[in-house]
Amino acid sequence: MGMSTSLSLSQKQQLKLSPQLLQSFELMTLPLAELQEKIKTEIEANPALELPGMGELSYEKYAETASQQEKKSQEEPYSDSSSYGSDLGRGNDPGSGSYDAEASDRQQKFLENALSTEETLQESLLSQLGCEHLTTAEYEVGEILITDLDANGFFRQTPESLLKIEQLPHMKKLIKVIQGFEPIGVGAKDWRESLVLQAKNKGLNEQDMAVFTPLVYEKLELMRANKEQVVAKQLGIDMEQLDSLYGFLKTLTPYPGQSFANGPQNYIIPDLSIHQIEGNLVMKLNDSSLPELTINPEFASLAQDLGESEEAKKAQSYINHHIKDANDLIFQVKVRNQTLYKVGEVLLDYQKEFFYNGPQYIRPLTQKTVADIIGVHETTISRISTAKWLDTDWGIIPVKKLFSNSVGDEGEEISKNAAKETIRQIIEEYQGKKALSDQKISDLLKERGISVARRTVAKYRNELNIDPSFVRGTN
Numbered sequence: 001m002g003m004s005t006s007l008s009l010s011q012k013q014q015l016k017l018s019p020q021l022l023q024s025f026e027l028m029t030l031p032l033a034e035l036q037e038k039i040k041t042e043i044e045a046n047p048a049l050e051l052p053g054m055g056e057l058s059y060e061k062y063a064e065t066a067s068q069q070e071k072k073s074q075e076e077p078y079s080d081s082s083s084y085g086s087d088l089g090r091g092n093d094p095g096s097g098s099y100d101a102e103a104s105d106r107q108q109k110f111l112e113n114a115l116s117t118e119e120t121l122q123e124s125l126l127s128q129l130g131c132e133h134l135t136t137a138e139y140e141v142g143e144i145l146i147t148d149l150d151a152n153g154f155f156r157q158t159p160e161s162l163l164k165i166e167q168l169p170h171m172k173k174l175i176k177v178i179q180g181f182e183p184i185g186v187g188a189k190d191w192r193e194s195l196v197l198q199a200k201n202k203g204l205n206e207q208d209m210a211v212f213t214p215l216v217y218e219k220l221e222l223m224r225a226n227k228e229q230v231v232a233k234q235l236g237i238d239m240e241q242l243d244s245l246y247g248f249l250k251t252l253t254p255y256p257g258q259s260f261a262n263g264p265q266n267y268i269i270p271d272l273s274i275h276q277i278e279g280n281l282v283m284k285l286n287d288s289s290l291p292e293l294t295i296n297p298e299f300a301s302l303a304q305d306l307g308e309s310e311e312a313k314k315a316q317s318y319i320n321h322h323i324k325d326a327n328d329l330i331f332q333v334k335v336r337n338q339t340l341y342k343v344g345e346v347l348l349d350y351q352k353e354f355f356y357n358g359p360q361y362i363r364p365l366t367q368k369t370v371a372d373i374i375g376v377h378e379t380t381i382s383r384i385s386t387a388k389w390l391d392t393d394w395g396i397i398p399v400k401k402l403f404s405n406s407v408g409d410e411g412e413e414i415s416k417n418a419a420k421e422t423i424r425q426i427i428e429e430y431q432g433k434k435a436l437s438d439q440k441i442s443d444l445l446k447e448r449g450i451s452v453a454r455r456t457v458a459k460y461r462n463e464l465n466i467d468p469s470f471v472r473g474t475n
Contacts, residue, residue: 027332028336039291048295050299124182129177131401152258153186153255184387203379204248273392274347281352285344347390441461
């Protein structure tokens with residue numbers, strides 16, 4: 001199930017990205033709002049697809065009907081993994097035109113019952129900036145940089161020209177932070193840099209990036225002029241490898257901010273929710289925001305008894321093609337949701353303290369660890385967590401917020417951000433008293449079950465722009 005965008009040059013001799021694989025990549029990375037638009041487009045374009053029980057009802061009429069039938073009763077109990085897993089395991093019966101109450105309820109909740117918040121691009125980026133553990137000085141720099149971004153998500157002016165001299169040391173760090181926000185690709189100088197940022201984020205390895213980067217910066221005009229052989233020779237790769245990279249490039253968006261400002265990304269719709277209910281953590285996949293797609297049985301039956309004429313063969317090929325595309329989409333949406341649900345289960349287990357107690361309790365958790373637990377490639381985790389949001393008791397946060405590297409020399413490991421947040425809290429608790437030395441802070445951290453060496457405390461204190469104890473006063 002590992003669908004990797006890490007297209008190493010050695011692998012490309014055996015691998016060429018098929019349209020189906022490219023669509024799998026796309027569906028994995030799509031946020032829920034864009035997936036809704038994708039499904040809408042497919043329903044309108046493919047006569048083999050239908051919403052169960054809706055017959056020839058159009059997507060717009062369906063959405064209108066759903067919004068008119070908004071339920072006032074409380075939401076059904078949160079799903080568990082067994083119920084969702086069994087649902088994924090059931091196939092679609094092409095011969096069935098009926099659907100049960102649960103499926104009906106899902107259709108009615110599509111779009112209108114999703115947790116959504118309309119935001120501008122800059123509001124969304126500032127909201128994500130607020131989730132970062134930054135000093136006041138760093139936050140101000142981030143705010144200045146975000147405010148300068150245009151509708152595409154690109155800098156209007158050079159970042160250096162926006163900042164005061166004393167702010168420049170924070171610039172590189174904050175640009176990197178912003179470039180990690182959703183939508184991926186913002187915080188770039190132009191569309192070319194944005195494409196390179198997106199490729200890195202989607203897991204393209206260094207060897208591939210060495211070819212992909214000059215392809216983006218220097219060879220696109222030749223590609224548009226259909227001079228693929230010239231480009232392949234100049235890049236030192238074969239045609240199959242070039243086709244793979246160029247096909248991958250087409251899955252990216254050159255203007256990520258525009259899609260946010262003008263399209264479905266106006267709405268942040270959480271894909272998962274994890275909340276405390278009566279003291280227990282419960283998780284739900286927001287699949288009620290997606291319709292249960294099936295094959296239109298009437299359309300499928302048209303392929304039978306068409307005869308042997310050339311026109312009949314063309315008609316049969318047309319029908320089979322659309323049925324195959326419909327089945328591919330149904331399968332890929334289910335794989336996407338199943339993978340996302342499994343990621344949610346790992347996050348619930350590993351980040352339990354965060355869900356109960358807040359951001360300072362985020363534990364170190366790498367994408368590789370999650371990939372190993374689920375049994376997929378690390379880049380699959382990168383794709384499935386891109387542009388996905390999680391509704392928690394601590395706010396709606398990007399799923400990637402719960403991935404963090406570890407710190408600490410011994411004992412319980414916590415994330416770097418959580419350690420810095422705890423250090424900040426300890427120092428604030430002692431404000432107005434004799435200042436704590438770094439060793440004393442390390443001792444207090446250990447009492448809280450966090451093992452961080454004195455030298456590491458000093459490093460994090462400097463990153464927090466907090467003076468040493470001999471400046472603040474000694475303890």
